[in-house]
Amino acid sequence: MKNIFTEERPIKETKLHHALITFLILVGVMATGIKVFEVDPHIPMFIGVIAAAVMAMFLGYKWEDIEKMMVDGISKAMQSILILAIVGMMIGTWVMSGTIPTMIYYGLKLLSPSFFLVAAVLICSITSLATGTSWGTMGTMGLALIGIGQGLGMPVGPTAGAVICGAYFGDKLSPLSDTTNLAPAMAGTDVFTHVKYMLKSTIIAYAISIVFFAVYGFMHATSGNVDTSQATVLMEGIKDTFSINPLLLLPPLVVILSIAFKVPAIPGITLGMLVAAIMAPLFQGNLAVFDDSLELLHNGVNLGDLLSAALGGFYCNTEIESLNDLLTTGGLMNMSSSILMTIIAMMFGGIMEGSGQLAVIINAISSRIKSAAGMIGATEATCILSNIVMPEQYISILIPGRMFAPAYRERGIHPKSLSNALESAGTVTSALVPWNTCGLFIANTLGVTAAVYAPWAIFNYTMPLICFVLAFFGITATMMTPEEQAKADAGELV
Numbered sequence: 001m002k003n004i005f006t007e008e009r010p011i012k013e014t015k016l017h018h019a020l021i022t023f024l025i026l027v028g029v030m031a032t033g034i035k036v037f038e039v040d041p042h043i044p045m046f047i048g049v050i051a052a053a054v055m056a057m058f059l060g061y062k063w064e065d066i067e068k069m070m071v072d073g074i075s076k077a078m079q080s081i082l083i084l085a086i087v088g089m090m091i092g093t094w095v096m097s098g099t100i101p102t103m104i105y106y107g108l109k110l111l112s113p114s115f116f117l118v119a120a121v122l123i124c125s126i127t128s129l130a131t132g133t134s135w136g137t138m139g140t141m142g143l144a145l146i147g148i149g150q151g152l153g154m155p156v157g158p159t160a161g162a163v164i165c166g167a168y169f170g171d172k173l174s175p176l177s178d179t180t181n182l183a184p185a186m187a188g189t190d191v192f193t194h195v196k197y198m199l200k201s202t203i204i205a206y207a208i209s210i211v212f213f214a215v216y217g218f219m220h221a222t223s224g225n226v227d228t229s230q231a232t233v234l235m236e237g238i239k240d241t242f243s244i245n246p247l248l249l250l251p252p253l254v255v256i257l258s259i260a261f262k263v264p265a266i267p268g269i270t271l272g273m274l275v276a277a278i279m280a281p282l283f284q285g286n287l288a289v290f291d292d293s294l295e296l297l298h299n300g301v302n303l304g305d306l307l308s309a310a311l312g313g314f315y316c317n318t319e320i321e322s323l324n325d326l327l328t329t330g331g332l333m334n335m336s337s338s339i340l341m342t343i344i345a346m347m348f349g350g351i352m353e354g355s356g357q358l359a360v361i362i363n364a365i366s367s368r369i370k371s372a373a374g375m376i377g378a379t380e381a382t383c384i385l386s387n388i389v390m391p392e393q394y395i396s397i398l399i400p401g402r403m404f405a406p407a408y409r410e411r412g413i414h415p416k417s418l419s420n421a422l423e424s425a426g427t428v429t430s431a432l433v434p435w436n437t438c439g440l441f442i443a444n445t446l447g448v449t450a451a452v453y454a455p456w457a458i459f460n461y462t463m464p465l466i467c468f469v470l471a472f473f474g475i476t477a478t479m480m481t482p483e484e485q486a487k488a489d490a491g492e493l494v
Contacts, residue, residue, distance in 0.1 A: 005063040012059045016364050019357035025051040026348070026389055034435065040337070041435035045344045045391075052351040059355055066351060073350020077342050077392050077437075079178065082266055084335045084342065084441060087139045090273040091330030091445070092309035094140065094251060095316075096287070096301060097280035101238045101327065102248040103144035108151045108231045114221035116152055117213035120145045120162035121169075125206075127256060128170020132177035133265050134431075135438075137167040139445045140252050140272075146446050147326045151231035158216060160448040161456025165209045168428050169459055172202060178265070179397060179427045186401025187419035188409070190493050197416040198423060201467045201476055209458040230322070237320040243283045251276040277306050290315040329447070338440040342392060345437065349395045362403035372413050372477035373468070379404050379418060380425035380464045392437050393430035397422045409488050414478040416494070421476070424467035428460040 026048030033044035049070075056066050094100045111119055123145065128137040142163040149159030171177045175191055184194035238244065255272035263271070280301045289297045289305050294317045297305075313331030316324045352358040365378050379400055386396035401422050408418045430438035434450040443449050454461075471477040484494045 004057065008062070009060040011061065014059055014356035014360050016360050018055055018059065019352070019361050022048075022052050022055045022352070022357055023361075023389060030389075030435070041391075042337070042341055042344055045341065045348065045435070048389075049344060049348045049351065052348055052355070052357070055357065056351055056355040061355060065354070069350040069354030070347040071350070072354065073346040073348070073395075074343055076350075076398065077346040077394055079266070079394075081339050081342055083133070083135055083269070084339050084437075085332055086266060086269050086273070087135055087441075087445070088313075088330060088332045088335030089310040090269055090276070091139055091143065092311075092313045092332075093273050093276045093280065093306055093330075095314040095327050095330055096284065096289075096306060096309040097251070097276040098242040098244065098248045098284050098287075099251045099276050099279075100140070100144055100147075101242040102244050102246075103141070103252070104147035104151070104326075105235055105238045105244050106246075106249075107144060107148035108235050111148060111152065112221070113152045113154060114218050116149060116154055117158055117162045117217040118210060120149070120159060121166040121210060121213055124163050124166025125170045127252075128167045128177075129174045132171065132174040132180070133269075134164075134167035134171035134177075135441055135445075136255065136265065136269055137170065138163060138442060140255065142167060142446055143329070146448070147234065150322060150326065151234040153230055154217075154220065156448055157452045158213070158220075158456045160442070160446050160453035161458065162213050163446065164431055164442065164453060164457045165206075165213075165459035168431060168457075169202070169206050169209075172423055172427055172463075173198065179393065179423065182394065182397050183401065183419040183422040183426070184415070186398060186405065186422065188405055188415035188488060188491075188494060189419055193416050193494075194419045194423075197476075197478075198420050201420070201424060201470050202463065204470075205459050205463040205466050208462055212458050233320060234323055234326075237318055237323045241316070241318055241323075242287060243285070245283055248279060248283060250279065273310075277310075280306055288317070290317045325447070329445075334444060335441075338437055338444055341435065341440055342437045345391045346395070348389075349392065349399070353399055358399055359403060362400070366404065366407040372411070372417070372474075372479065373471035375404070375408065375411065375413060376417060376421045376471040376477050377468050379421040380468060383422060383426035384429050384464070387426065387430045387433050387436050391430075391433055391435050391439075393427055396426035396430060400426065409485075412480050412485055414480045414484065414494060415488065417471075417477050421467060424476075425464040428463045431457060431460055 029044045029047045033039045053066050124137050124141055127141045145163050181191050184191050251272045254275050258268040258271050284301045286299050311332050313334050316327035369375050369378050382400040383396045430436045432454050433439050439450045467476050488494050
């Protein structure tokens with residue numbers, strides 16, 4: 001009896017209908033599971049993995065080959081997995097040390113409701129530009145701003161939207177960002193050409209976001225709907241629970257400075273966590289420490305408490321329910337859902353890429369596109385689709401970049417046009433998909449679901465639209481000169 005998992009068989013040519021069957025199964029199962037039964041996306045996504053694997057076996061691949069495809073896919077997201085884990089540990093220690101409570105406390109004292117949303121965009125923009133990480137920005141400054149907005153009576157949707165807009169603006173333009181370096185690498189250009197070329201379309205989307213939040217913030221502040229009494233309640237609750245000191249702002253400063261001085265993101269974030277861990281017992285000598293059942297353990301922070309907070313998060317137990325909801329957060333285990341989703345998503349993506357199922361879809365699209373602007377639109381649509389069905393922003397840059405680069409080169413379209421399209425759609429729209437690793441990270445970190453914040457993430461959904469419109473005017477769709485074409489054909493950066 002033949003063993004279908006190990007027998008040698010001829011590899012069939014992957015056809016478009018093979019890939020479409022796999023995608024339709026995935027989309028159908030995801031839609032049914034999430035929309036009808038309201039389950040988490042992990043198991044529906046895994047059913048999609050099964051469908052992709054069965055199709056790969058039908059095409060003649062052995063299980064050994066399919067397993068390697070999955071492992072290769074997971075390896076491409078390993079940096080995301082590590083950042084997820086470390087940010088979860090960092091948040092737990094930053095709350096226990098009093099760093100995040102101090103940020104919220106001073107923010108409530110300094111910011112007014114009318115200017116708050118614009119300030120949130122600017123603060124997160126600067127932080128993300130300096131650090132190159134939207135996740136690190138949202139897990140630190142973003143979490144503090146959610147608390148400040150809550151205290152100022154600002155709805156959580158606009159607050160989260162402002163945080164996300166600023167975080168992704170900085171991530172998109174920062175030369176320190178992994179996606180900002182990945183996009184030009186896939187397209188065939190250098191990072192500085194890429195950043196310079198992105199400026200026009202990115203600044204337009206950013207300006208629209210700033211104007212929107214300025215108008216909304218002013219209207220909300222003058223509508224009589226602002227209740228600043230909550231700010232006083234939160235400030236008093238924080239002050240009664242934690243020791244507040246300006247020195248506790250040192251951990252985020254360390255993260256910003258270390259990464260600004262080109263320390264990679266992972267050691268930079270880890271350094272900020274370690275600084276907070278050192279400061280915690282020095283400043284929080286009277287902090288009430290609770291376990292997960294909210295039973296008081298003791299007063300004062302020790303090493304064991306820090307280890308527990310890094311693993312399971314910080315548990316806040318005061319008479320102020322909103323403060324408890326805000327500061328009961330962080331920990332490695334609270335990031336486990338996002339980490340597992342990333343692994344499963346990359347298993348699917350690895351099979352789709354390794355078995356050629358993704359390539360046939362890209363080829364079918366590009367073969368029907370005639371204009372440079374059409375190629376930009378097709379690239380963006382593919383990036384968005386990748387964020388939906390293979391929910392990881394690195395895949396949405398990596399795979400479309402690999403697939404479209406030869407078509408751009410053959411048609412004489414400059415690689416910087418491709419890299420701009422990859423970032424304008426792949427990077428920023430990842431936050432809008434609830435089951436994408438970015439959407440899951442935001443939900444776990446900020447405590448706000450995509451359904452609540454997505455309508456307010458102005459920058460994230462205007463960015464691909466603006467890039468596509470500008471392509472028709474040749475602003476984001478540039479043709480290569482003969483000299484540039486020769487360099488591209490020779491495999492050199494343009």
